[in-house]
Amino acid sequence: MLEIYNLTKIYPNGIRxxxxxxxxxxxxxFVVIVGLSGAGKSTFLRCINRLVEPTSGRILLDGVDITAxxxxxxxxxxxxxxxxxxxxxxxxxxxVLTNVLCGRLGYVNPWMSLLGLWSPEDIRxxxxxxxxxxxxxxxxxxxxxxxxxxxxxxxxARALMQEPTLMLADEPVASLDPATSHSVMRxxxxxxxxxxxxxxxNLHFLSLARRYATRVLGFRxxxxxxxxxxxxxxxxxxxxxxxxxxxxxxxx
Amino acid sequence: xxxxQKPAPALPGQIAPPRGPVxxxxxxxxxxxFALLVLVLxxxxxxxxxxxxxxxxxxxxxxxxxxxxxxxxxTPDLIERVYDVTVYEAPLLxxxxxxxxxxxxxxxxxxPAQAMPGGDVEVRGQGLPPGAQVQLEVVSRTGDARRAGxxxxxxxxxxxxxxxxxxxxxxxxxxxxATVAQPLNQWRPSETLKLTAEKMVETIFLALxxxxxxxxxxxPLSFLGARNLMSGSPLARAVxxxxxxxxxxxxxxEILIIxxxxxxxxxxxxxxGVMALVIHSIGALGKLYSEAIESIDHGPxxxxxxxxxxPLQVVRYAVVPQILPQFVAFTVYRWDINxxxxxxxxxxxxxxxxxxxxxxxxxxKWHQAGTAIWLITLTVMAMDYFSAIVREKMA
Numbered sequence: 001m002l003e004i005y006n007l008t009k010i011y012p013n014g015i016r017x018x019x020x021x022x023x024x025x026x027x028x029x030f031v032v033i034v035g036l037s038g039a040g041k042s043t044f045l046r047c048i049n050r051l052v053e054p055t056s057g058r059i060l061l062d063g064v065d066i067t068a069x070x071x072x073x074x075x076x077x078x079x080x081x082x083x084x085x086x087x088x089x090x091x092x093x094x095x096v097l098t099n100v101l102c103g104r105l106g107y108v109n110p111w112m113s114l115l116g117l118w119s120p121e122d123i124r125x126x127x128x129x130x131x132x133x134x135x136x137x138x139x140x141x142x143x144x145x146x147x148x149x150x151x152x153x154x155x156x157a158r159a160l161m162q163e164p165t166l167m168l169a170d171e172p173v174a175s176l177d178p179a180t181s182h183s184v185m186r187x188x189x190x191x192x193x194x195x196x197x198x199x200x201x202n203l204h205f206l207s208l209a210r211r212y213a214t215r216v217l218g219f220r221x222x223x224x225x226x227x228x229x230x231x232x233x234x235x236x237x238x239x240x241x242x243x244x245x246x247x248x249x250x251x252x
Numbered sequence: 253x254x255x256x257q258k259p260a261p262a263l264p265g266q267i268a269p270p271r272g273p274v275x276x277x278x279x280x281x282x283x284x285x286f287a288l289l290v291l292v293l294x295x296x297x298x299x300x301x302x303x304x305x306x307x308x309x310x311x312x313x314x315x316x317x318x319x320x321x322x323x324x325x326x327t328p329d330l331i332e333r334v335y336d337v338t339v340y341e342a343p344l345l346x347x348x349x350x351x352x353x354x355x356x357x358x359x360x361x362x363x364p365a366q367a368m369p370g371g372d373v374e375v376r377g378q379g380l381p382p383g384a385q386v387q388l389e390v391v392s393r394t395g396d397a398r399r400a401g402x403x404x405x406x407x408x409x410x411x412x413x414x415x416x417x418x419x420x421x422x423x424x425x426x427x428x429x430a431t432v433a434q435p436l437n438q439w440r441p442s443e444t445l446k447l448t449a450e451k452m453v454e455t456i457f458l459a460l461x462x463x464x465x466x467x468x469x470x471x472p473l474s475f476l477g478a479r480n481l482m483s484g485s486p487l488a489r490a491v492x493x494x495x496x497x498x499x500x501x502x503x504x505x506e507i508l509i510i511x512x513x514x515x516x517x518x519x520x521x522x523x524x525g526v527m528a529l530v531i532h533s534i535g536a537l538g539k540l541y542s543e544a545i546e547s548i549d550h551g552p553x554x555x556x557x558x559x560x561x562x563p564l565q566v567v568r569y570a571v572v573p574q575i576l577p578q579f580v581a582f583t584v585y586r587w588d589i590n591x592x593x594x595x596x597x598x599x600x601x602x603x604x605x606x607x608x609x610x611x612x613x614x615x616x617k618w619h620q621a622g623t624a625i626w627l628i629t630l631t632v633m634a635m636d637y638f639s640a641i642v643r644e645k646m647a
Binding site: 077081082085087089091104116158159162168 | 549551552554555556557558559560561562564565568569570573574576577
């Protein structure tokens with residue numbers, strides 16, 4: 001269970017990205033966060049694994065206070081939180097396999113990993129995960145030779161190597177075409193349903209949220225203005241999240 | 253879903269303010285400023301011309317002196333003929349009184365075999381290779397050789413030479429040595445070429461050591477000089493500024509000055525050159541490396557941090573792969589520059605080919621200087637080509 005209390009983030013330039021946000025996310029939920037650019041969605045996600053340092057507030061994952069964790073404790077907590085990104089953030093010049101193995105960095109002997117040495121057990125596990133996202137045959141290719149959708153699947157594989165209980169997805173399909181978007185979203189749905197991994201996902205397109213989410217959080221100006229089932233979002237609710245002048249556009 | 257916002261309506265009544273009078277007031281000013289600028293520039297350049305003593309006439313009148321230098325450069329000392337050398341020796345006694353008989357030594361005969369100081373000595377040779385050269389010397393018991401002329405062997409294989417012993421010539425037993433050098437149809441690399449090539453290799457290794465040592469020292473420093481990695485705490489920022497200042501200072505000291513100082517510290521020689529290269533390269537490479545680190549994509553760093561990796565693992569997996577190609581390219585480029593620099597460093601006592609080139613120039617040995625200059629040119633061209641290939645491959 002992920003509990004967030006009074007989370008506020010003010011950037012050094014004075015922008016208040018999150019304003020007193022409190023929300024509880026139960027295990028196994030597929031939460032989609034929607035809202036305009038700059039509404040605080042990315043900051044919210046990054047506060048959960050402290051890629052962004054919160055200004056105030058508390059975040060608890062299964063009762064463990066993330067915000068109070070020391071650097072070493074934080075690394076232990078991050079092991080259980082997988083993350084995928086809009087720009088995939090793979091190491092472009094390394095092989096697909098090495099990229100996936102990077103998900104084990106928190107588990108392995110640091111000195112062995114600095115030498116680039118991996119245990120056969122980890123390599124076998126990486127191949128299994130690659131098999132699962134349908135990229136086992138690409139293991140030895142350089143990551144930047146893959147298409148966008150394939151790279152995002154490598155990103156998912158890397159996160160799965162952490163054996164996470166929580167998966168953060170920051171605009172995972174914003175750089176992909178509609179068909180590929182659905183394929184990536186289906187992998188997230190699969191790990192949510194089959195592995196019981198809680199998913200918290202930022203999305204631009206409400207249509208994708210309606211299709212995949214069990215719960216939608218609407219962000220506006222750093223505050224949660226909607227929290228409920230995707231079907232509850234009608235025209236009025238939609239305008240609360242996106243503003244008076246917004247018009248909903250469908251994605252295929 | 254995506255969102256379309258209605259454009260904000262333009263505010264009514266927004267018209268550019270009238271600018272006529274303002275413009276008229278400014279018109280006169282720029283031309284006055286321009287005239288002032290021209291005047292200042294004229295004074296500056298006039299003074300500069302005088303101070304630097306530019307004298308174009310001298311360029312023309314001095315041109316003939318260039319000829320020996322240019323001729324030397326155009327005819328570098330590269331190869332030399334192989335000679336078949338035979339040495340003949342005959343005894344020569346120097347006494348108070350002369351005796352009439354001759355002394356023979358192989359193909360040569362010395363008359364008289366016993367001579368007085370100030371007396372005439374005749375040397376004859378027979379059955380020698382026609383066209384070869386004979387070098388005559390009078391050698392004392394202790395090995396002091398006094399030259400007594402150079403002669404050409406006649407077509408019939410003989411030569412005749414006569415010289416006068418100086419009046420001050422000491423009494424004693426001497427040997428007349430005739431060194432016959434017969435040119436063969438064989439050529440070999442000249443001693444100059446061998447020596448300069450050896451010094452060129454020394455120079456390349458000097459540059460290699462200078463570059464390698466500076467890379468070893470600069471790589472860790474460059475991480476401390478990268479703003480994106482060193483913005484965490486006030487201490488980190490202080491280290492960042494200190495490192496960057498160090499780079500800037502080292503880079504701004506001219507390498508020749510460092511070489512002169514190091515020659516004083518560790519003595520004239522290649523080591524002083526290596527140290528000069530190291531100190532200067534740290535500044536130059538540090539700046540390039542740090543900027544390469546600063547220009548990395550932050551995304552992979554975020555992703556690796558999010559896996560729970562330690563800071564060292566983040567550097568190894570998210571930073572190093574991104575900077576490696578640039579680091580290699582910068583390093584090869586620096587080595588290329590250092591080979592060029594180390595030839596110049598030699599001029600001020602940093603060893604290598606530059607050192608020997610200065611000596612040739614000071615002794616007016618233009619052919620030998622030409623050899624060195626050609627070798628430097630070819631090496632630099634080769635390095636330039638090589639470094640371009642490596643940089644292209646790593647891009």
